[in-house]
Amino acid sequence: MKLFMQITVLLTSTMFIPVVFAEQPVTVQSSCPQSEFQSKDKTWSGHYYLSGVMEVGSELLLEENGHFKWMLAVGSLDQYAEGIWWRTGECIGLKPEAKFLKQLQIFPSSLYLADEKLKAVWADGREQGTYYRPKLSSNP
Numbered sequence: 001m002k003l004f005m006q007i008t009v010l011l012t013s014t015m016f017i018p019v020v021f022a023e024q025p026v027t028v029q030s031s032c033p034q035s036e037f038q039s040k041d042k043t044w045s046g047h048y049y050l051s052g053v054m055e056v057g058s059e060l061l062l063e064e065n066g067h068f069k070w071m072l073a074v075g076s077l078d079q080y081a082e083g084i085w086w087r088t089g090e091c092i093g094l095k096p097e098a099k100f101l102k103q104l105q106i107f108p109s110s111l112y113l114a115d116e117k118l119k120a121v122w123a124d125g126r127e128q129g130t131y132y133r134p135k136l137s138s139n140p
Helices: 002-013 037-045
Strands: 046-051 057-062 068-075 078-087 092-097 108-114 118-121 129-131
Touching: 037 078, 037 092, 068 092, 108 129
Parallel strands: none
Antiparallel strands: 046 057, 046 129, 057 068, 068 078, 078 092, 092 108, 108 118, 118 129
16 A cells, blocks of 8 residues: 555656645735736747647636736636736736636746746746747648
8 A cells, every 4th residue: 555655656756737726716926026018028929739738638828908818727627817917027927817826726936938938837836838929831
């Protein structure tokens, strides 16, 4: 029994899924200091997809007006939020509207700029996955 438990812990500790199913909503506080949205930050606006997190699908839309829409799906858990975004240095912060907070069990605390990608940092402090903008093909 002890060996089975050690193997289970080893297998689940390397995956995102066990941490995702929190019993209570996460505390949503950006690790990126909040600032006013600047029009120059529009260059980061666009549609992003999460990559690098096994069996998790997530999309992020950073709108040119400083608002965002976000979704994440893993197993039977579907999450959605809207709110505001800002850039402080090399960090993008997200603040969901209050009406979405009760149902959020997972949410990125910040996104760090890396080339044209956004490295995700989750509420538990773990850096895992990258949001990227898809490359559009010129072939129909």
